[in-house]
Amino acid sequence: xxxxxxxxxxxxxxxxxxxxxxxxxxxxxxxxxxxxxxxxxxxxxxxxxxxxxxxxxxxxxxxxxxxxxxxxxxxxxxxxxxxxxxxxxxxxxxxxxxxxxxxxxxxxxxxxxxxxxxxxxxxxxxxxxxxxxxxxxxxxxxxxxxxxxxxxxxxxxxxxxxxxxxxxxxxxxxxxxxxxxxxxxxxxxxxxxxxxxxxxxxxxxxxxxxxxxxxxxxxxxxxxxxxxxxxxxxxxxx
Amino acid sequence: xxxxxxxxxxxxxxxxxxxxxxxxxxxxxxxxxxxxxxxxxxxxxxxxxxxxxxxxxxxxxxxxxxxxxxxxxxxxxxxxxxxxxxxxxxxxxxxxxxxxxxxxxxxxxxxxxxxxxxxxxxxxxxxxxxxxxxxxxxxxxxxxxxxxxxxxxxxxxxxxxxxxxxxxxxxxxxxxxxxxxxxxxxxxxxxxxxxxxxxxxxxxxxxxxxxxxxxxxxxxxxxxxxxxxxxxxxxxxxxxxxxxxxxxxxxxxxxxxxxxxxxxxxxxxxxxxxxxxxxxxxxxxxxxxxxxxxxxxxxxxxxxxxxxxxxxxxxxxxxxxxxxxxxxxxxxxxxxxxxxxxxxxxxxxxxxxxxxxxxxxxxxxxxxxxxxxxxxxxxxxxxxxxxxxxxxxx
Numbered sequence: 227x228x229x230x231x232x233x234x235x236x237x238x239x240x241x242x243x244x245x246x247x248x249x250x251x252x253x254x255x256x257x258x259x260x261x262x263x264x265x266x267x268x269x270x271x272x273x274x275x276x277x278x279x280x281x282x283x284x285x286x287x288x289x290x291x292x293x294x295x296x297x298x299x300x301x302x303x304x305x306x307x308x309x310x311x312x313x314x315x316x317x318x319x320x321x322x323x324x325x326x327x328x329x330x331x332x333x334x335x336x337x338x339x340x341x342x343x344x345x346x347x348x349x350x351x352x353x354x355x356x357x358x359x360x361x362x363x364x365x366x367x368x369x370x371x372x373x374x375x376x377x378x379x380x381x382x383x384x385x386x387x388x389x390x391x392x393x394x395x396x397x398x399x400x401x402x403x404x405x406x407x408x409x410x411x412x413x414x415x416x417x418x419x420x421x422x423x424x425x426x427x428x429x430x431x432x433x434x435x436x437x438x439x440x441x442x443x444x445x446x447x448x449x450x451x452x453x454x455x456x457x458x459x460x461x462x463x464x
Numbered sequence: 465x466x467x468x469x470x471x472x473x474x475x476x477x478x479x480x481x482x483x484x485x486x487x488x489x490x491x492x493x494x495x496x497x498x499x500x501x502x503x504x505x506x507x508x509x510x511x512x513x514x515x516x517x518x519x520x521x522x523x524x525x526x527x528x529x530x531x532x533x534x535x536x537x538x539x540x541x542x543x544x545x546x547x548x549x550x551x552x553x554x555x556x557x558x559x560x561x562x563x564x565x566x567x568x569x570x571x572x573x574x575x576x577x578x579x580x581x582x583x584x585x586x587x588x589x590x591x592x593x594x595x596x597x598x599x600x601x602x603x604x605x606x607x608x609x610x611x612x613x614x615x616x617x618x619x620x621x622x623x624x625x626x627x628x629x630x631x632x633x634x635x636x637x638x639x640x641x642x643x644x645x646x647x648x649x650x651x652x653x654x655x656x657x658x659x660x661x662x663x664x665x666x667x668x669x670x671x672x673x674x675x676x677x678x679x680x681x682x683x684x685x686x687x688x689x690x691x692x693x694x695x696x697x698x699x700x701x702x703x704x705x706x707x708x709x710x711x712x713x714x715x716x717x718x719x720x721x722x723x724x725x726x727x728x729x730x731x732x733x734x735x736x737x738x739x740x741x742x743x744x745x746x747x748x749x750x751x752x753x754x755x756x757x758x759x760x761x762x763x764x765x766x767x768x769x770x771x772x773x774x775x776x777x778x779x780x781x782x783x784x785x786x787x788x789x790x791x792x793x794x795x796x797x798x799x800x801x802x803x804x805x806x807x808x809x810x811x812x813x814x815x816x817x818x819x820x821x822x823x824x825x826x827x828x829x830x831x832x833x834x835x836x837x838x839x840x841x842x843x844x845x846x847x848x849x850x851x852x853x854x855x856x857x858x
Contacts, residue, residue, distance in 0.1 A: 316558070405558065438576075445569070450554045452536070454488070454572070454573045455573055456598050456599055458485065459484055459608055460483065461481060461519040461600070462469030462479050462481050462519040462520070462521060463469070463479065
């Protein structure tokens with residue numbers, strides 16, 4: 227990462243888009259655990275493997291028995307429940323540079339507008355706080371379940387979190403010196419039951435769009451050292 | 465500070481607004497000494513551009529003095545006299561690295577909007593709708609310049625503001641239009657539209673070695689300025705364009721055709737665009753027809769170069785003629801930073817003085833009236849320059 231990272235710029239973006247941004251990562255509140263919630267949590271665990279591994283090539287790397295887990299995942303995702311999002315951006319930097327920046331999770335709120343804070347708990351576990359409507363927050367713990375330095379980071383949320391999700395980010399050299407293809411895959415439990423209005427409000431927004439814009443800000447921060455903005459510029463009376 | 469503010473169709477006003485401040489580390493604040501109204505600003509005045517918001521500050525052709533720089537900007541300092549290009553480029557993405565500056569990946573904060581319309585975003589532009597970033601423009605006393613370590617060009621004290629101001633847009637734009645014609649000895653270039661960009665394209669074509677330039681318009685003073693620049697002229701109100709162009713090229717047709725008219729209709733939907741195109745068709749210059757004529761008139765294997773701005777879906781383009789004649793199309797917003805320094809050199813060497821297009825010089829507070837004069841082509845108006853720090857004495 228260049229030394230020109232502008233936290234203030236990112237924060238301005240955060241306040242601009244603010245509460246509207248939280249969708250993809252904070253999905254399912256399980257605080258009020260009901261039998262249905264527990265069932266969903268189990269389903270979520272099944273989802274996690276697919277989300278974490280992302281695509282076939284990664285199964286081998288993760289050492290997962292693909293056939294069994296895929297069956298479970300398919301069952302868990304039956305119907306409209308499972309939500310998968312995949313977004314990619316090509317960034318003009320090396321896979322190693324991008325991996326190192328991303329792996330420092332505490333930096334992610336610089337370009338992920340819905341995040342308030344990420345704290346690294348130990349080498350594999352981290353605590354995440356994201357914005358929710360009406361000034362509330364949602365929180366979760368996550369652990370890394372697969373990592374190939376310079377290539378891949380995969381994670382899942384841990385039991386007891388407000389959110390059940392799994393995901394991966396991969397860094398792959400683009401051809402002909404075109405930088406690195408950064409691909410985020412995210413899988414999460416869809417909202418259900420009495421969680422109600424809050425989650426419905428969240429999902430009214432497009433999770434793919436949120437990740438797309440997060441990745442764009444990541445690209446801008448890496449390539450430019452700052453995130454372009456007009457927030458705070460003069461305007462006439464309107 | 466005082467700035468020209470867009471409030472709606474046919475409603476621009478000079479009013480007091482807050483001064484700009486540094487927002488990002490690579491920014492600079494420029495005190496604007498001279499600015500200009502561009503033909504494309506008229507589409508904002510006329511309300512053709514949907515992504516405008518009341519309160520937007522206009523203006524994308526400007527120059528001045530640096531008064532403040534961001535902490536990461538080491539290439540400028542307070543006191544530098546600079547011309548600022550109308551496009552904003554980060555200088556570090558795939559496109560900037562390949563000199564395709566107007567295609568910068570990173571400088572449009574509203575990239576999602578452009579992606580919806582065009583598939584991918586292009587660069588930010590000053591004072592030109594939220595589709596290209598919603599950046600406050602330079603028809604103001606001060607302006608914030610993002611990525612100011614990339615765009616602004618320092619200019620020598622030996623040249624006046626008027627001599628170098630048009631390095632901000634129309635001179636590089638006209639020059640790139642001519643360069644895109646791949647001019648070879650003996651080439652005849654036809655130019656549709658003799659507004660300021662057309663005038664620069666005519667002179668640039670000669671600078672690049674054109675044998676003959678044919679200029680097409682219907683405004684007498686613009687035709688006479690083209691004539692002064694060495695072009696042969698066609699008044700399309702009086703002469704049939706295709707037949708005249710053919711006759712002037714011994715039946716061959718021009719080797720390259722430049723459409724310096726354009727049709728600036730940033731329709732967000734097909735319907736909106738068609739509506740705008742229909743509206744535009746009522747205008748005297750019959751804008752969509754310039755491109756059709758250029759394609760039709762161009763010789764076999766020729767080039768159609770398009771500096772005129774298009775925004776949406778074009779109706780009834782003679783693509784069969786383009787295909788059958790094997791035409792090449794070159795177009796796009798100007799890659800400003802590729803041309804500014806070499807063209808400054810042209811000016812310093814006395815090869816051209818771009819100030820020849822200026823017809824009106826006014827303080828900023830007269831800008832609202834000047835927009836209308838320019839739009840209506842009254843009073844021989846071809847190009848208006850504005851002085852933001854001068855006040856009208858009544």
